[in-house]
Amino acid sequence: MDTSLLPGALAGLRVLDLSRVLAGPWSGQLLADLGADVVKVERPGAGDDTRAWGPPWLESPDTERKGESAYFLCANRNKRSVTLDLGSPEGRALVRRLACEADVLLENFKVGGLKQYGLDYASLRELNPRLIYCSITGFGQTGPYANRAGYDFLIQGMGGLMSLTGRADSEAGGGPLKVGVALTDILTGLYASVAVLAALKRRDVSGEGQHIDLALLDVQIACLANQASNYLVGGVAPHRMGNAHPNIVPYQDFPTADGYMIIAVGNDGQFANLCKTLGCPQWATDARFATNSQRVRHRSDLVALIRDVTMGQTTDFWVQAMEAVGVPCGPINSLDRVFADPQVQSRNMRIEMEHPHSDQLPLVGNPIRMSESPVQYRHAPPTLGQHTRQVLTDWLKMTDAELDEIGAGNTK
Known part of the structure; x- marks a missing residue:
């Protein structure tokens, strides 16, 4: 039809x-x-x-x-x-x-x-x-x-x-x-x-x-969504954090050998796969990082460790490797790349x-x-x-x- x-x-x-x-x-x-x-x-x-x-x-x-x-x-x-x-x-x-x-x-x-x-x-x-x-x-x-x-x-x-x-x-x-x-x-x-x-x-x-x-x-x-709820429930006004997320870590941009990429880990299983992909499986069992609440608490330590590793390869390398194991990630596209993307075109x-x-x-x-x-x-x-x-x-x-x-x- x-x-x-x-x-x-x-x-x-x-x-x-x-x-x-x-x-x-x-x-x-x-x-x-x-x-x-x-x-x-x-x-x-x-x-x-x-x-x-x-x-x-x-x-x-x-x-x-x-x-x-x-x-x-x-x-x-x-x-x-x-x-x-x-x-x-x-x-x-x-x-x-x-x-x-x-x-x-x-x-x-x-x-x-x-x-x-x-x-x-x-x-x-x-x-x-x-x-x-x-x-x-x-x-x-x-x-x-x-x-x-x-x-x-x-x-x-x-x-x-x-x-x-x-x-x-x-x-x-x-x-x-x-x-x-x-x-x-x-x-x-x-x-x-x-x-x-x-x-x-x-x-x-x-x-x-x-x-x-x-x-x-x-x-x-x-539309302030979770940020407004964070304030109403927690009593503390959220502040600017760049591309970081107030409630989830790692969930932000990271530098690569040729630019930047986004890693958006939503659960502990994805985090374990991320650690393996980065060649650092021990992070997944480190008491500071084993759960999301601990990763939020030790955000600066973990982000610094991840940044040191991601700078060693290109964005395309990391995206391909992480997609293969189910870690949400992607490039930061300019609009010319957006409209050239095969998913967008399809x-x-x-x-x-x-x-x-x-x-x-x-x-x-x-x-x-x-x-x-x-x-x-x-x-x-x-x-x-x-x-x-x-x-x-x-x-x-x-x-x-x-x-x-x-x-x-x-x-x-």
Whole structure:
């Protein structure tokens, strides 16, 4: 059976995406990948802020414009773009009409920012009681910081992640660091998608929609996972440890003859195999290292011993030797090596789509693998306003005459 011809898991679901930048668009892209019809509403002439966040650009054949930024392309696949001016009565009226036809609305305006347009949850609920309305902000709809703007970098600092990321203050190059991608935005987008699906399931029973209030700060704290639990249970605030793990040893990077590798030992059996591979089986029975709790206690002694040995061979040598005996390990790849990796290639994590500016637009694939309703790549990230007439016809049944009267774009 050709599963590529099957409808997506969320086929028939309509999502109105009023969000921009990353957290909201990431959620919208995930829902779209799973089959939902996601309509992205953008400002005429400008669009999503990230359309201007380049270089690099996917070059446009029109030499008078820059083309699409790589940043925008990463989070807007499978969507249709509509340009509407929320500052005009006509634009607001069309958004309200679209909301009446939607199952889900995503937005990341400042708290109360859409109320002035009559597009807040309370107003739209009167028009569409079944609407799932998901608001994403930096600090949530309530609390003393509710009216503050929130950005990923800021939240990584305020939410504790940067207190855990980077080398220890006592080491060269020590100090707080942000994660190399806007991870809080990404995680918030994932939480938003989960919340939307849960709200839809409840709507199947109750017949009513609801408001979802998601805050980047809340998500960041929730995702501190074991580090937050370590503090709450142990009463001691964790500190930066570079690439080391607070609860497991050895679980970090180690130098080799030609670079670095990661060793991630998760149990005592793996540690014994590591010791044999390194030519030092006696470490596995040494009272200082025999159990993980003892290895954590004597971390500095053990790490120094392992480093002295690993520097004697190349990364590839050690990875091959350790994989043969079941010791989790691997190289630290740059992105060119990531996308050249045979495992990554076999999983189709690099895809190509046709785009108005390129016959072969490279994108990162969706990691979800579903046997009966697989992810489908239907639309490349849209150009600004590319689908305005198409969507207004599909969702609102507007005629060509009506579209011409309001000056809707001619792209079909």
